[in-house]
Amino acid sequence: MNLKISSADDNTTTVESFYLKKQNRLRKLMVSGLNKQTDVFAIDSMPLEICSLSREQRNKTGKESAHHSPDKGYCASQKKYFYGYKSHSVCSVSGVIEPFDLTKAGCT
Template sequence: MHNFTANYDKILDVLKKLGLESENFLYQIRKPKLTDLRLIAINLTSEYMSIDSEHQLFRILPADIKLLIERSVYNRRKRRLFTYMERIRKLLAEKFNDSEKYFIVDSMPLEVCKLSRSSRSKICKETDYALPNKGYCASQKMHYYGYKPEFDYNKAN
């Protein structure tokens, strides 16, 4: 989905169903126009949609939300709400873990350096257990020199 408003509404609905004590977590003298829960929903929506830039986020943010908070205030409050966001992430993870028996782990290789420099590279070669490997990632259609997380199916069962 590329529609920010639709994604935001779904994420906000899930957050409201978590049963949190209130929509504002931080003590503030003046009641903010945009609640902390809605700010967290905006942040989670931007992460879900892979919006890395705050500038990009505020360009696509709907006008009704943009009127409630300005960019500098959003950034400051987002940093102050970090511990609450982590707590919400853990609650969501626990909710997913309770209902599912199997999980699919999709990983992307972490490239240490370009393949052409791999023979000269001294990165992570000090210890044997940290040696990077050469490999091929079919989904990215690329050869890489680095790390790709392995999933041991025997340990999962």
């Protein structure tokens, strides 16, 4: 196991990445153990509103890179437009949340 602590100029540290990988591996093992007998899952998404549409131009949250920046989206169940992200998750019938993902609000 080769752990390297990077310099202050480096944006990503190897140690942080190592612990994030360990944490994700542990979470996946726990979920697979709890959902061993499950064949039925529910998939859903929900809006994560960053700010109101009127403040979209002044908002600076998440705009460091164009790939990860928030976007405009529409939530049909709430019948409204919003500015932010969407959370997509998979849940078993027993209530255990499988892996989830965040996407721009405009992605379908």
